[in-house]
Amino acid sequence: MKILLTGGSGMVGRNIRDHVTADRHDLIAPRSAELDLTDSAASEAYIARTKPDLIIHAAGRVGGIQANVADPVGFLVDNLDMGRNIVMAARKAGVPRLLNIGSSCMYPRAAPNPLEESSVLTGELEPTNEGYALAKVMTARLCDYVSQSTPELAYKTLIPCNIFGIHDKYDPAVSHLLPAIIRKVDQAKRSGVDSVEIWGDGEARREFMFATDLADGIWTAVARFDELPGMMNIGVGKDHSINDYYAAVARVIGWNGTFIHDLSKPVGMKQKLVSVRLQQAFGWMPQTPLDEAIAITYSHFRALNDATEEPKS
Structure with a gap:
């Protein structure tokens, strides 16, 4: 397939590109200088020109508590613009499949653990990263709306637990x-x-997955896209x-x-422990x-x- 990967220069994107499966596809991973996802017209033009068979949306402005608290406006607006622009551009161009990478920050702060996919939008979000979480919730919901209103388009969301690994960021201003x-x-x-x-x-308890494992899970989801639920956690279960x-x-x-x-x-x-019930039924678990x-x-x-x-x- 011809696959457009957004966020190819980030930790998740680079691990996706490094995975052995990447060589089996025509993988396009434009840098921000080539494709500004906060520009809706540029996003539409790029997708119309490249005509991908599938989009993996892994781009985003990310950071830990310190970064989110310091600039909630930037984390909300930048991620909101990127999510909206890529999904709407894909819809306009008729891209048949889109795999949106969400975040466990999407879950309400008081939701019972392990966090079930059905808990999204059922309560107040964690204040320390609310802006980022709101943007991720909106993008996931937009994918749902597109799939519901246009049955020939399948836009789905994976919700990873916290991720770390090769190509991570270590600057304390932005690191997790x-x-x-x-x-x-x-x-x-x-x-x-x-x-x-x-x-x-x-x-406080956290669940962390090795980024190399996440990349493997994403490529498995791409290969078996039609079997994938509309929204599914991807975690380690502990x-x-x-x-x-x-x-x-x-x-x-x-x-x-x-x-x-x-x-x-x-x-x-x-x-913040995600439920892996649907993931286990799908038939994939991390190995590292x-x-x-x-x-x-x-x-x-x-x-x-x-x-x-x-x-x-």
Whole structure:
């Protein structure tokens, strides 16, 4: 197939491109300089010209709690524009299939765990990333509306749990939890610091999937698109406390210091574990154990840092 991938330069997009299945298709992954998804006219023109058989919409402005709290307007508007423009341009061009990549932030903050797909739009969202979540909910709902009103078009949404891995972002201004932990613990080890700070009490629970596994799940969804539900979670089916993730990173890196909790800092939702009931029925589950995924990610992080550090004279 000819497949248009948005967000091909991001972590999820790059893992999709790196997957062995990518070579079996004519995969188009324009950079933002080539296709500005916040420009509706440009999006329409690009899709009309390229005529893809399927679109994977993985583009988005992403970041952790700190980034979302600092710029809620940007996270809402940018993601809203990107989602609307790509879906409506695809609809206008008659693209038959679209796979929208959502986010577990779409779930209400008080929804019972594990989070069932039917819980979307049933309650108040988590305030620390509400703008981003609203944009993702809108795009998923727009896909539903298009599919309902135009039966020959199948626009579906995958809702991943939290993702980390190769090509992740480690800048504390934009990073998510696990890459932030990797950076902090690595700095502590390399500088000889014997303690690392954790925001909150560390008891909040999160589910993380290795980005390489997510890419495999996305390509499986592409190959078996007609079997895919209109909206489906994609996760590992197990969560850990933030304290557990810090301990796992310290174990993998080989740092033996202590952790200090700053109870004044925001922590987000107390738990965010997606239900994998539909995913298991679909017949796919991730394969990479947590410690192995952390080790691979850490190796990539160190390679990036070693490449940018100036050689000592």
